[in-house]
Amino acid sequence: MKRFGALALVVVLAAALAAPSELAAQQRRLVTIASGWVVGVYYPLAGAMSRIAYKAKDLNVRATVESSGASVANAQLIGTGDADFALLQNDIAYYAASGRTLGAFKDKPVKNMGGIFTIYPELVHIVAASSANVKSVRDLKGKRVVLGPQGSGTEQNALQILEAYGIKEADLAKAERIDAAAAGDQLKDGRVDAAFFTTGLGSAVIVDAFISGRVTLVSVGGAEGDAIRKAYPFYTLEKIPANTYKGQESVVTTPAVMAMMVARAELPEDLVYRFTKAIFDDLKQFHAAHAAAKHLTLETALNGMPIKLHPGAEKFYKEKGVLK
Numbered sequence: 001m002k003r004f005g006a007l008a009l010v011v012v013l014a015a016a017l018a019a020p021s022e023l024a025a026q027q028r029r030l031v032t033i034a035s036g037w038v039v040g041v042y043y044p045l046a047g048a049m050s051r052i053a054y055k056a057k058d059l060n061v062r063a064t065v066e067s068s069g070a071s072v073a074n075a076q077l078i079g080t081g082d083a084d085f086a087l088l089q090n091d092i093a094y095y096a097a098s099g100r101t102l103g104a105f106k107d108k109p110v111k112n113m114g115g116i117f118t119i120y121p122e123l124v125h126i127v128a129a130s131s132a133n134v135k136s137v138r139d140l141k142g143k144r145v146v147l148g149p150q151g152s153g154t155e156q157n158a159l160q161i162l163e164a165y166g167i168k169e170a171d172l173a174k175a176e177r178i179d180a181a182a183a184g185d186q187l188k189d190g191r192v193d194a195a196f197f198t199t200g201l202g203s204a205v206i207v208d209a210f211i212s213g214r215v216t217l218v219s220v221g222g223a224e225g226d227a228i229r230k231a232y233p234f235y236t237l238e239k240i241p242a243n244t245y246k247g248q249e250s251v252v253t254t255p256a257v258m259a260m261m262v263a264r265a266e267l268p269e270d271l272v273y274r275f276t277k278a279i280f281d282d283l284k285q286f287h288a289a290h291a292a293a294k295h296l297t298l299e300t301a302l303n304g305m306p307i308k309l310h311p312g313a314e315k316f317y318k319e320k321g322v323l324k
Contacts, residue, residue, distance in 0.1 A: 028054075028062040029271070034083035036070035037180045039208075041200040041292050042087040042259070043067060045119065048289035049085075049261075049279060056278035061271070069179075071153030072096075072104050078264055079110035085275075089122055089153040089198065090258040091234045094306040104151055112265040114310025116276055118303050120295035121256040123238050124157045125197040125206055126218040132193035134218055137165045144174040146183040146195035153257070154180075158196035160232060161255065164224045180205045188212045200259065200292030201244055210245035217245070221253035228255050234306060258304035259292070265310060272312025280316075298322060 033050060036042030043065065050063040066083065068074055075096035077083035088096075095101045099109030128134035132143060140162070147169075148154025155177060159169070169175050176183070176192060183195040184205045197206060209215045217240060220228070225237050238256040242249055263272050279286055280298055287294045298320060302309075309317070317323040 028060050031061050031063050031084040031267075031271075032082075033063050033065050034068045034074040034077045034086040035065050036068060036074070036087060037205070038067050039181050039184075039203070039205040040070070041120075041122075041203050041290055042070065044289045045259075045286075045293055046087060048286050048293065052278050052282045052285055053275055056274065056281075059271075059274045059278055061275070069149050069152055072102065072151045075110050075113065075262075076104065078113045078262060081112075081264065081266070083264070084267055085116075085261065085263050087119075087259060087261055090118060090260050090304050090306045091156070091232065092153045093260060093262060094234060097307040102151075102156065113262050113307060114265045114272075114313065115305050115307045116261040116263055116272065116310060116313045117279075117296065117301040118258040118260040118305055120200055120259050120292040121236060121238050122198050122200055122259045123240060123256040124154075124161065124220070124254050125199065125203075125240075126161070126194060126220065126254065127187060127197060127206065127209055127215050128194040128218050129187055129190060129192070130214050130216050131190065134194055134216075137161060137167070137218060137220060137224070139218075140165075140194055141167055141171045142173050143193035144176065144191070145172050146176040146178060146186065146192050148177065148183075148196050148198070149179050150177040154196055154198040157198050157255065157257070160228060161196075161220060161224075164220075164228045164231070184209045187215055190214075194218070198257065200290070201240065202291045206245060210247060213247060217248055217252045217254075219252045220255055225253060225255065234258075234304065260305070262307070263310045263312070267310070267312070269310075269312040269315065272310045273315045274312075276313045276316040280320075 035046035046065040071088035071092035074086035096110040147158040240252040
């Protein structure tokens with residue numbers, strides 16, 4: 001009996017010693033995904049990726065979604081280590097990685113950012129109040145215009161488009177730098193004449209603005225559109241089909257950049273590999289998050305990729321035969 005009791009005690013002690021390591025194995029690693037405006041497209045896409053990552057059996061992470069100032073802010077969050085994953089525009093990723101163009105990155109490149117995949121074209125929506133009589137970008141001279149949040153990708157897109165039409169910020173009656181929700185409200189209230197939004201088709205803030213019946217879309221094309229593409233080769237020219245938004249009767253042409261997903265280079269290769277695999281293993285759930293998400297396929301995942309891939313993502317694409 002004594003020998004049996006001693007053996008039982010050893011078993012109990014062994015189990016107790018093993019418990020902490022088993023518990024640690026069960027604990028999920030907390031990672032953060034920097035998204036964008038709650039009323040934009042990044043936020044629901046990040047939410048879908050968070051849910052997919054949580055239920056992936058071999059990933060063992062819990063991803064929290066953080067709303068942010070979008071592209072420029074997200075690149076900076078990666079650089080400082082305050083975000084593990086982030087959504088941003090491919091033009092901003094290029095500026096950040098190369099340390100060019102933007103004051104936020106000039107001579108201060110973000111060196112720890114690796115690409116995962118590009119998702120969908122983000123179209124520059126130039127939304128004008130119907131009462132402002134804005135038929136062309138040229139008509140924005142002397143108008144009150146929202147350029148986007150300070151330091152955002154939208155702000156840069158707005159300034160570059162205005163430049164193609166020979167318009168300087170000083171030519172505007174007023175240049176506002178506020179977030180998308182505030183811009184939408186000010187458009188509907190008549191406090192501004194136009195606003196730039198770089199976002200996917202069907203973004204909630206644009207849908208809401210058109211429900212008011214007081215706004216219209218401004219087209220960018222012709223020689224100016226070609227000039228923008230020549231000066232900034234990461235742009236494409238895309239069509240916004242008629243009736244995409246309530247009361248929008250005509251097709252509108254506008255520049256677009258690609259929304260993409262990046263990761264901190266310091267994240268383990270295996271973690272990013274499994275994260276990437278989890279998304280592509282459950283594209284059905286990802287596509288259900290928003291119409292823009294349906295653009296992501298294995299075949300299009302590297303379209304417009306402007307930076308070096310994270311080793312974990314690179315391993316996945318080589319495994320799938322997308323890369324050699």
